[in-house]
Amino acid sequence: MAKDSFLKHKALPNILVFFVGVPDEHKQQSLISKIGKLVDRIYGIDHYVVYAINNDDLACDSRCFSASALLVIHDGSVKNSDNISKLPEIKLPLTRLSPGESDQIDETYFCEQIKNCISKEECKENDENEPLKDSPIYLFDLKRNFHDWTKMNNKTNIIQLHDNQQVETISNDTVIFMEWNRNRLSLANFGIDFDPVLFFNSLQTKLLGHTVLFANKIGTTMDLANRFRHVNGLIAVANYQTKGQGRNANRWLSPKGCAMFTLSLQLPINSPIVEHLPFIQHIVSLSIVLSLPKDKLNIKIKWPNDILFGDSMSKLAGILTQSFFYGEYINLQIGIGINKANRYPSACLDDVIEEYNNCLPPYNECERLKPISREGLIASFLNNFESFINRLVEQPNQLHEIKKLYINNWIHTDSIVNVHSKKSGSVTKVRICGINDNGYLLGQEIDGDSLICLTTEGNRFDLMENLTTINFQS
Incomplete structure (x- = not known):
């Protein structure tokens, strides 16, 4: 793979922030959040990744050598000027910003400084870039039985949408039951960018994924799945999350094209799996890797649950798991984001497949990889994950074999x-x-x-x- 030019280009969307004389972590987080919002306003939502770095990162983090810009945030005091001048030599556009004693920033000043730091050709300021509102929620059920849903004892209003009904007249709190044998054109008219026919035809599970909640825009798919936590095996899928979250309260970027979904799973408290609950995240990461052409694209697991690809080991997928006790069972919510078709602000699966094919000799057509659909990728993950879960339930000694398979697909052997x-x-x-x-x-x-x-x-x-x-x- 021609990694030098390809990965350097894909690494550009990072904007680094380095703090000097601002020790308060709360203030740092507040400033990062505000700068991120300003950058979104100038360049478009999720066009750039904004994150803080420290001295150790400046010395060794590869993103520091190929990012778009470095912003140095300092407290404005003279005593810290030497610290700024001693920054390692990084060949990046750099600007120094001082918010003063508080975490309030002069937006006009910051915007001008940021635009001066990053080439004007990349500037796509858009005052109409309003916060995205949540959109209607659509329900696809493999059994296609609307009456079962109407009998459920919950506060959610579930209706069946008719052909002559307008989506705009329906409250966002309403879940709309859809017949998934509609054709793609009809679904597109309702603003549905998800093909249930392709998904269900690719699904081979006995439980997982038989119920799908889909929203074009939503806060998080985890919140959506939690509304129906009593439905075992349900998945919630979204095109765009407005409040995506990663581990340790980090912001999870959720641009359109990313395969974002949450699986809701009920586990009886006496299940043998519960004894090894932390291991579930490792099974999740293994299930993702086995759903992809891992050998050709050099896709590996970074412990505990990041999915990386290529010689650069760039991040391809992230996982967040949460568990809740409800009576006699544990509700496990598994949130997954796979960079499938979101070409910015990071490399994605479509990019990597395209680059792999471009590097093949012209006569080697049989080795070319076909694009992977989001629906097929999610279904393949569910097929693998259910298989692993069933193995652990039926044969607890299979844990040893699954551990070996996990290790065979990670990057840490003998490190x-x-x-x-x-x-x-x-x-x-x-x-x-x-x-x-x-x-x-x-x-x-x-x-x-x-x-x-x-x-x-x-x-x-x-x-x-x-x-x-x-x-x-x-």
Whole structure:
């Protein structure tokens, strides 16, 4: 793959923010949020990724060498001017901004500085870029039985849409039951950009995905799925999320073209799976990888649950899992975002497939990869995931085999990392050797016999430096 030009181009949509003399994390987060909104207003929603970096990132993070701009936010004091001048040499457009003592910013000043920092050709300021409102919710059910839904004891108003009914007259709180044998043209007239026929024809599950909630725009698919948490195996799909979230309260960009969905799963509290609940996220990531041409595109898992591709190991998918106790069962909500067709602000699956095909010799047509539909990708994931869940329920000893399969598809085999203990400040050199039954990383000390268990909280892998910051337990 011609990674140099391809990945450099795809890395440009990053705008980096470096703070000098602004130690308050709350203030930093507030400023990042406000700058992100200004950038969205100038260049369009989700055209750029805005995020904070620190000194360690400046030294080794590859995004620092191919981003669009670096914004240095300082407190305006003279004593910090030396810190700004000592920044590592980064060949990026750079501007220095000072919000003063508060987290309030002069929007006009910031906008002008940002536009001066980034080429005017890229500026697409649009005052009509209003916040997106949630759109109607459509329901597709494999059984096609509207009467079963009307009998459900919940507060949601569910109606069946007729051909002569206008969508605009329906409240956004209403769920609209749709006959999914309608043709694509008819669905498009209702603003539905999802093909239920293609999806259900690709689905091979006994439970998962038999009920689909679809919305063009929604806050988050997790919130939507939570409204119907009593429906086991339901998935909620959206074209665009206005309040997407990632791990650790990070913002999850949700541009159109990203395959965004949440699976709602009920697990009895006495299920053997519950004993290894943290391992579910690893099964999710494995199910995604097995749904893709992983060998040709070099798609791998970065522990615990990021999906990466290519020699650059750029992020292809992210996963967020939440669990809730309700009586005799646990409701597990699995939120997934796969960069499928969203060519900005990051590389996506369509990009990677296209680049793979372009690098093939002209006579090697049989090796060309076909585009993967969003509906087919989601269905394939559900097929794989249900298969793994059934294996664990029916044969708990299958956990060992699934762990081996997970390890065979990750990037960490025999990696040697420096483990920094936040408690003692000590550094231990460790060789990664596997995961335990809960999915925690296992490392063997290079200079000793101790086996270290690395938890998923507060950890950070840097792929360039093989450096980890870890909470660990012996």
